[in-house]
Amino acid sequence: MQEATSDDDTKVMNEINMTPLVDVTLVLLIIFIITVPVMKHAISVELPSATAQRQNMKPETIQLSVDALGAYFWNQNAVTQDALVGMLDAEARKEPQPELPVRGDKAVRYEFVAQAMSSARQAGLRKIGFITEPKH
16 A cells, blocks of 8 residues: 555646745735835936027028129129128128028139138138039
8 A cells, every 4th residue: 555655656746836926926016016116206306497498590691602703792792802801700700600602603713712712711601602503
């Protein structure tokens, strides 16, 4: 009879006891439920409120043209080289800086366009460009 009982003890158990796993899971769940709200509100900081409104100022565009003879035109008004330098200095001090597209006649010597661009760069203007027409 003893041999029969010893065979029953040596059999392998095919089922896993889930009770300890469920107990551990519930304990961890309770710990997380308690600690998360404490961690969320650990530091209370009052942020200042600002009433400043964003300014959407669009920079103006100045049209600088150079005709075939090398004469300068500021927004379709003829100006001299000396007057152009003064006007560029005044525009460079504005915030936001205006855009300066340069229109050069195709027959003008590059020297006149380069002088205008150099004067604008020395004045401190950063938005300088060229305007061209596409070929048809």
